[in-house]
Amino acid sequence: MNQTPSPIEWDAFAKAFEGIFERQYYTENGPLVRELEAQLRAHTQAPHVVAVMNEFVAYLMLMDSLPREGDLLVPEQAPAGLQQALHWLPQIQPVVYRQAHDIPGLLNPATCAVVGCSTDWTEEAASRAQTALRAAGGLPLILDCSQEPLRPLVHGNAHICSLHASAALSAMEGAYLAVSDTDWADRMRTMRSSSGAPRALPVKKTVNGRLSEAHAAVALLGLAHCTAP
Amino acid sequence: MSEISKQQPQDLALLGGPRLFDHPKPVSNLPKPDWQRFVGHLKPAFDAGLLGSGALVQKLEARLAEFHSVQHCVAFNSGFWALAAVMRTLRLSDRNEVVMPSLTYRRMADIAGWAGLQPRFCEVDPVRMTNTAEQVAPCVNAQTALIMGVHPIHGLADVNGLTALAQRDGIPLVFDSVESVYETHEGRRIGGFGDAEVFSLGASKLINGFEGGYVTTDNPRHAERLRAILRSPDQTPAAPGFNARLSDVHAVMALAGLEEIDAQIARNRLRYEAYRRGLAGLAGIRLLAFDESSRPGYKNIIAEVMAEWPLSRDRTVEVLNAEMVLARAYYPQPLHTRPMGYPYVPCQLPVTEDMARRYLLLPCGELVSERDIAQICEFLRFVRQHADALQRPLHAPEKETA
Numbered sequence A: 001m002n003q004t005p006s007p008i009e010w011d012a013f014a015k016a017f018e019g020i021f022e023r024q025y026y027t028e029n030g031p032l033v034r035e036l037e038a039q040l041r042a043h044t045q046a047p048h049v050v051a052v053m054n055e056f057v058a059y060l061m062l063m064d065s066l067p068r069e070g071d072l073l074v075p076e077q078a079p080a081g082l083q084q085a086l087h088w089l090p091q092i093q094p095v096v097y098r099q100a101h102d103i104p105g106l107l108n109p110a111t112c113a114v115v116g117c118s119t120d121w122t123e124e125a126a127s128r129a130q131t132a133l134r135a136a137g138g139l140p141l142i143l144d145c146s147q148e149p150l151r152p153l154v155h156g157n158a159h160i161c162s163l164h165a166s167a168a169l170s171a172m173e174g175a176y177l178a179v180s181d182t183d184w185a186d187r188m189r190t191m192r193s194s195s196g197a198p199r200a201l202p203v204k205k206t207v208n209g210r211l212s213e214a215h216a217a218v219a220l221l222g223l224a225h226c227t228a229p
Numbered sequence B: 001m002s003e004i005s006k007q008q009p010q011d012l013a014l015l016g017g018p019r020l021f022d023h024p025k026p027v028s029n030l031p032k033p034d035w036q037r038f039v040g041h042l043k044p045a046f047d048a049g050l051l052g053s054g055a056l057v058q059k060l061e062a063r064l065a066e067f068h069s070v071q072h073c074v075a076f077n078s079g080f081w082a083l084a085a086v087m088r089t090l091r092l093s094d095r096n097e098v099v100m101p102s103l104t105y106r107r108m109a110d111i112a113g114w115a116g117l118q119p120r121f122c123e124v125d126p127v128r129m130t131n132t133a134e135q136v137a138p139c140v141n142a143q144t145a146l147i148m149g150v151h152p153i154h155g156l157a158d159v160n161g162l163t164a165l166a167q168r169d170g171i172p173l174v175f176d177s178v179e180s181v182y183e184t185h186e187g188r189r190i191g192g193f194g195d196a197e198v199f200s201l202g203a204s205k206l207i208n209g210f211e212g213g214y215v216t217t218d219n220p221r222h223a224e225r226l227r228a229i230l231r232s233p234d235q236t237p238a239a240p241g242f243n244a245r246l247s248d249v250h251a252v253m254a255l256a257g258l259e260e261i262d263a264q265i266a267r268n269r270l271r272y273e274a275y276r277r278g279l280a281g282l283a284g285i286r287l288l289a290f291d292e293s294s295r296p297g298y299k300n301i302i303a304e305v306m307a308e309w310p311l312s313r314d315r316t317v318e319v320l321n322a323e324m325v326l327a328r329a330y331y332p333q334p335l336h337t338r339p340m341g342y343p344y345v346p347c348q349l350p351v352t353e354d355m356a357r358r359y360l361l362l363p364c365g366e367l368v369s370e371r372d373i374a375q376i377c378e379f380l381r382f383v384r385q386h387a388d389a390l391q392r393p394l395h396a397p398e399k400e401t402a
Helices: A010-023 A031-044 A055-064 A080-086 A100-106 A123-135 A182-192 A213-227 B035-047 B055-067 B079-090 B108-114 B133-139 B159-169 B220-235 B248-259 B261-279 B313-322 B350-355 B370-385
Strands: A048-052 A070-075 A092-097 A111-117 A141-144 A158-162 A175-179 B072-076 B097-101 B118-122 B144-150 B173-176 B196-200 B213-217 B285-287 B301-305 B359-362
Touching (some): A010 A031, A010 A213, A010 B035, A031 A175, A031 A213, A055 A158, A055 A182, A092 A111, A100 A111, A111 A123, A123 A141, A175 A182, B055 B072, B072 B079, B079 B108, B079 B173, B079 B196, B079 B220, B108 B118, B118 B133, B133 B144, B133 B159, B261 B285, B261 B370, B313 B359, B313 B370
Parallel strands (some): A070 A092, A070 A111, A111 A141, A141 A158, B097 B118, B097 B144, B173 B196
Antiparallel strands (some): A048 A175, B285 B301
């Protein structure tokens, strides 16, 4: 299977890597990761974007830092990264829903958050669900935007987007989180690595969730291609 | 001729003087392979559409297996997730504790937490600076699911003692070998001991893969179980696998670095020799010597801050950091004293806590020249000469070293 992102030309690809070699900055919240996060912030209008290693790690970080434990409402076709992460999160139990408009009727005191696939969620549906989630104590709404990688963060508390080779925006591997809440974003950065966290907030566990400069470079090339006029 | 221009206490950066270096001198290795060698691996794969196919990862796995003289190598996207996979896979499933030293990688306990294991921290041997069979044995009990042997950042683990203990009690033994890529034990390269050994391809390590890690083992069943974890995410997402695959781009970087490793070791040795010359006769700073019989990689430079040194280890780090000498404490906080958001076995480890106050990791790796090292050593002599000026509290109260 050919997974090399076809729109990227060798010259641009090689030039990006030459830059990494010149800087000798390979990972750990490097300049290309910071640039990628800045561009994604601009595209998604999200207050915070955290680039991470892959979709599995992104879900793990997001779910382990939810304000409460309990039932997670998930779509029937849950993203692979979420399914993988749930095996590492015994404090969270998935409860499957069928359609976005079912959400208000499914909320109960055990619910901890809702995950949706963005292509199944119109902004209207997200708005309606978020109203219900606010009434239920401010439960988070998380949309998986792997097929709509630059969808603005309007309704919902977080977007999660795979940058895998199979995703709409490819870094060959990687993911990003767009988050509205500053504390939640800082907890993600604290979990991800020792660099890049403006302040260290308490977290249950850390991970190695770093996106390398190599994959950030590929994502930036892909981003330039998919946003070019 | 003096290597530095500082002459009086006011010249210390901590007291307002100019910094010793304009650019930071890190403790990260950051090896950069030859560009043409890197491109020589990358471009054919790019042209053939193989980036993402796993072909380069397989090539790297074969080369690493050969390098470590083992039957199997399984690559991961980081040492962290390689350790997590090994802990989940090789543990005894009906038990819930992992025995590990507290003076080790700062995320090791978190990895155990992710793997559903409770860390039971053991003491360390004050000479080896890691856990030996003597410290591990009292911690083994009916709940022990796994023993973590850790090669310290300087020297080797108690390979024979831990192996004998693990075999006697029928408990899986995994070595964290991140800092012992190049070393040999009794003439055999590290990689084939215990049930499995785990390595990192992080940029700060001997082989730079941007990010990455790998597991070596001679046990085909262990290797297959680890490979199954990595295969299953795409094939059956609901299976308990997870995406921790190394990417081909990272594999290319590691391949290029691996091919140049002997040259890197030679440069590391020159840096080590420069420290030996520079620190010779400096009372209170004891450079840890490499054991030449283990074919060391000479990567990490560790010094003990002794009682006759006029400053504590932490104040010494503060003084050095102000000069852009990014020395670090080894380790700043033992794991058993850190907050943990998961079950663990509380303990007191006085030897570990004492050692965590005494050692210093000095700048090393490809961004540090022999001249830099001469200046760092000369600066330490200057610090000793003018230590009185640093005794006053500046940012934090001075603490006793020992």
